[in-house]
Amino acid sequence: MATILVVDDEASIRRTLREILEYEDYAVDAASDGEEALDMVHDSTYDLVLLDVKMPKRDGMEVLESLSADRPDLPVVMISGHGTVETAVEATKLGAYDFIEKPPDLNRLLLTVRNALDRGELETENRRMRQTITETNTGDLTPIVGESAAITDIKETIERVAPTEARVLITGENGTGKELVARWVHRKSNRRDEPMVEVNCAAIPSELIESELFGHEKGAFTGATQQRIGKFEQAHGGTLFLDEIGDMSLSAQAKVLRVLQEHKIQRVGGSRTVEVDVRVIAATNKNLQQEIEDGDFREDLYHRIGVILIDVPPLRERRGDIPLITEHMADRLARRNGIPPKTLSDDALKALQRYEWRGNVRELHNVLERILILTDGDTVGADDVQRCMGPQTSSSGPTYDLIHTYDAFSDARDQFEKLFIEHKLDEHDWNVSQTAETIGIQRSHLYNKLNKYGIERDE
Incomplete structure (x- = not known):
């Protein structure tokens, strides 16, 4: 999933862009000014920046110049309500991928975002291709x-x-x-x-x-x-x-x-x-x-x-393979994380074999990495396995039920949104105005959500 940083001093613009992009399954962060945006790019990894031109403190052109110098691989799309040919040309010279005007046309926005992300993806694809050939030639x-x-x-x-x-x-x-x-x-x-x-x-x-x-x-x-x-x-x-x-x-x-x-x-x-x-x-x-x-x-x-x-069968249908998979993974994970190799006891392996592994080998990989990092000593026991499995691998609770009830992402998202709104309405004694302000959406938007999900207050 691509992660996009939206930078604009207008809260309504940030909120609108977030909703549009998240609906298209992008992960979105937001910054209200240029200085905050530069700090966020320094501390996190982004695939694309949507950057307003006119902002307090440091305007978009200054931020663009800094990003072009420090992160030339990061695509930046400039957005402005006062766009001119001169501004667009200057932004392009400073390294902007594209320039679009406010309010952006929805199709134009999504196409521009997709094309800008392609620029970063192309280099990633090239690296993957080179890695594939390397693996083929070296056997790795x-x-x-x-x-x-x-x-x-x-x-x-x-x-x-x-x-x-x-x-x-x-x-x-x-x-x-x-x-x-x-x-x-x-x-x-x-x-x-x-x-x-x-x-x-x-x-x-x-x-x-x-x-x-x-x-x-x-x-x-x-x-x-x-x-x-x-x-x-x-x-x-x-x-x-x-x-x-x-x-x-x-x-x-x-x-x-x-x-x-x-x-x-x-x-x-x-x-x-x-x-x-x-x-x-x-x-x-x-x-x-x-x-x-x-x-x-x-x-x-x-x-x-x-x-x-x-x-390819699920891991729970070939539990006998778990010790071999674990041994192979443990060695690679120890090297990757720079930690001493550790041995899993027979009881630890049996504990891993008893688990259902709904996430299959991918879940086993994540759990094993957690175990190796958090366990002291040279040997991992059954208690260490149980402690590190933790709530993330619990087979009960509302989050678990939500995840395993719905196959489609849109259905799971809608159900979570419904539960979230109901919870927040209860917190505010069903005061719609306060609830809308707390969760950061317009009151009319919240009313639309109530109608969409058929949410009504119990008498």
């Missing part, structure tokens, strides 16, 4: 650890399938290691010396998926200030990993299906077709057969991507 790729029948079958399938050109569909719960399986298929394939490009389909808004996958030409739409190469072209000769493909919109599915059939793409706003040679590996945590029945996934696309099916 995390192994698939385990001796259970399911893991043994997965390893054997990878050995047989990887050298072919067959498309692979990897299924399994979140945190089970689907991406690792995909990396090993690429690693053992004949395309190993070419890039493996990853796309998180769930993180791309439906209106931007075509540009993300196929690229666009300069001027193709508002905000398309330069040509952009899409993921299919970036992966030419190599592997394209479509993660969470079950969350892709139906319109995007149709476009991907066409590319898989014709092996050609056309950039948005372009007239020329470009041939692409990619091997597609897809992954999902959803039951695509059920999604097909519900009308949310195309059956013809399923058959295109699902030539080889690999299902």
